[in-house]
Amino acid sequence: MSSYLPEEVVVNILSHLPPKSLLRFRCVSKTWLALIGTPDFVSKNLINNSILNTKSQHPYPPFLLVKAREESNSPPPFLGLGGIVSSSNGILCLHDHFQGDVYLWNPSSSLQLLALSRRIYCPRTKDFDYVLGLEFGFDYIADDFKVVRFLDTLNTSFMADTDFVDVELEVYSLGPGLGKQFDTILDLNMLNIFVPYERAKVYDNGFFYWWVGPNEDYDERIVSFDCRNEVFRMTPLPDKSVIGDCNEVWRSLMVLNGFVAMAVHPFRRKKKVSFSIWVLLEFGVKESWTKLFRIGHYFDLEWPLCFCKNGELLMENREGELVLYDPFTQTTKNVQLNGLTKSFLNTQSSGVQAQ
Amino acid sequence: MKFCAVKQYFDDENNNNITSGASTTMIPLPNVESHPLAILITYCKKHLKIKANNADNKKETEKEMEQYEQELLKKVMPQELTELILAANYLNFKEALDFFCRAVASAIQNKSIEFVRKFFGLESDFELGEEEKLREEFAWSFEGVDED
Numbered sequence: 001m002s003s004y005l006p007e008e009v010v011v012n013i014l015s016h017l018p019p020k021s022l023l024r025f026r027c028v029s030k031t032w033l034a035l036i037g038t039p040d041f042v043s044k045n046l047i048n049n050s051i052l053n054t055k056s057q058h059p060y061p062p063f064l065l066v067k068a069r070e071e072s073n074s075p076p077p078f079l080g081l082g083g084i085v086s087s088s089n090g091i092l093c094l095h096d097h098f099q100g101d102v103y104l105w106n107p108s109s110s111l112q113l114l115a116l117s118r119r120i121y122c123p124r125t126k127d128f129d130y131v132l133g134l135e136f137g138f139d140y141i142a143d144d145f146k147v148v149r150f151l152d153t154l155n156t157s158f159m160a161d162t163d164f165v166d167v168e169l170e171v172y173s174l175g176p177g178l179g180k181q182f183d184t185i186l187d188l189n190m191l192n193i194f195v196p197y198e199r200a201k202v203y204d205n206g207f208f209y210w211w212v213g214p215n216e217d218y219d220e221r222i223v224s225f226d227c228r229n230e231v232f233r234m235t236p237l238p239d240k241s242v243i244g245d246c247n248e249v250w251r252s253l254m255v256l257n258g259f260v261a262m263a264v265h266p267f268r269r270k271k272k273v274s275f276s277i278w279v280l281l282e283f284g285v286k287e288s289w290t291k292l293f294r295i296g297h298y299f300d301l302e303w304p305l306c307f308c309k310n311g312e313l314l315m316e317n318r319e320g321e322l323v324l325y326d327p328f329t330q331t332t333k334n335v336q337l338n339g340l341t342k343s344f345l346n347t348q349s350s351g352v353q354a355q
Numbered sequence: 356m357k358f359c360a361v362k363q364y365f366d367d368e369n370n371n372n373i374t375s376g377a378s379t380t381m382i383p384l385p386n387v388e389s390h391p392l393a394i395l396i397t398y399c400k401k402h403l404k405i406k407a408n409n410a411d412n413k414k415e416t417e418k419e420m421e422q423y424e425q426e427l428l429k430k431v432m433p434q435e436l437t438e439l440i441l442a443a444n445y446l447n448f449k450e451a452l453d454f455f456c457r458a459v460a461s462a463i464q465n466k467s468i469e470f471v472r473k474f475f476g477l478e479s480d481f482e483l484g485e486e487e488k489l490r491e492e493f494a495w496s497f498e499g500v501d502e503d
Binding site for chain 1: 437440441444452453456457459460461463464465468471472475476477478479480481486489490492493494495496497498500
């Protein structure tokens with residue numbers, strides 16, 4: 001094939017390729033190397049565009065759940081008891097810590113949609129299971145909501161220092177007519193999942209992702225759960241010589257165009273910190289963790305929240321304000337929001353704000 | 356008119372002299388072979404037909420168009436795609452150009468760099484050792500590649 005293709009046509013072809021192919025094709029020729037570039041979110045080259053664009057099929061952009069200060073006139077009775085788990089597609093998932101009930105609620109209609117379940121009485125241990133963690137999300141392909149619950153079946157989490165928790169996982173989906181359906185119970189002893197903190201997990205389009213700390217059997221890893229196929233997968237994190245020790249440095253998870261992204265930033269000790277942003281270009285492949293860019297400490301930022309479509313990173317600064325960071329220009333701009341507090345949750349919904 | 360290069364020709368013609376025999380005018384297209392041209396004409400006609408059938412329903416148009424495109428790809432050899440791309444590019448036929456570029460991207464996505472070089476008629480112009488270093492940089496991206 002010796003027909004000569006003009007460069008803009010080559011760019012057109014390459015613009016449809018996923019990051020893995022583009023990174024490989026850098027070796028084709030010097031021209032292709034220049035066209036594709038380096039993944040760094042600095043220049044607008046083909047590889048950066050591919051990380052930002054090729055996968056996006058989501059009809060709904062990521063949205064933040066904001067807990068506002070002002071009280072509503074008639075809050076639902078259960079709202080005072082528990083906490084907000086997350087929100088997806090306009091529905092809030094609430095969890096009553098004391099009774100163990102889970103509610104799905106549509107704030108715009110103020111109707112309680114569904115009380116999902118009470119605490120499960122486990123005949124084996126003759127005790128009530130303690131709910132370790134709860135996840136909630138909307139699955140676009142199945143057109144259904146999924147709720148995932150982690151149960152500590154031996155109530156070991158209250159015991160002294162143990163990384164080993166006997167955990168069972170339940171997956172609920174709502175199905176047509178929002179009826180309750182019990183999908184499956186999986187035994188997770190092998191994976192030793194312990195859901196540590198709010199920012200160490202994220203949900204994207206039918207997949208739940210958690211950061212899990214190291215233990216005897218496994219290194220630090222990201223565990224993913226495919227809700228549709230009910231399959232677990234793991235990817236180890238980069239070595240701690242590269243990203244620091246998890247006892248000193250946060251790992252905050254986010255989603256970037258269907259890829260798992262992670263911000264690595266030191267625990268704040270009364271001083272400003274810098275952030276390293278990594279993206280996992282192929283789940284299951286440790287080497288595919290790619291460091292995208294670094295945010296300097298002079299911006300005085302505290303938490304990363306989520307990525308916007310054009311690669312800008314929404315963050316929270318130390319005053320609790322929303323800031324948008326643009327890695328291509330390395331500048332920030334403040335985002336105005338009324339009545340905000342410091343509680344930002346990273347979720348995905350169609351644009352409903354909590355009262 | 357989809358073939359913008361042809362449209363340009365007509366516009367130029369009309370500016371020069373007012374002829375009524377437009378339907379019998381022969382337009383020289385020196386850079387296009389007859390085979391890819393035939394495919395492009397069929398593609399264009401099909402596209403316009405589907406669009407007319409589903410006048411208001413954009414989603415239906417897209418769906419039908421996708422089905423037609425899948426069928427078309429089964430009949431076209433990957434090597435022909437380059438010719439089609441060049442023809443669509445010359446004729447300034449944007450929809451077909453984008454479609455065939457996507458098709459080529461699909462065809463090469465999981466291929467080795469040797470395959471890609473052969474496909475595009477390219478040669479490595481790296482210095483000795485430069486390519487080695489590049490391969491190491493993102494070594495994981497070479498895993499799971501199709502056999503040549």
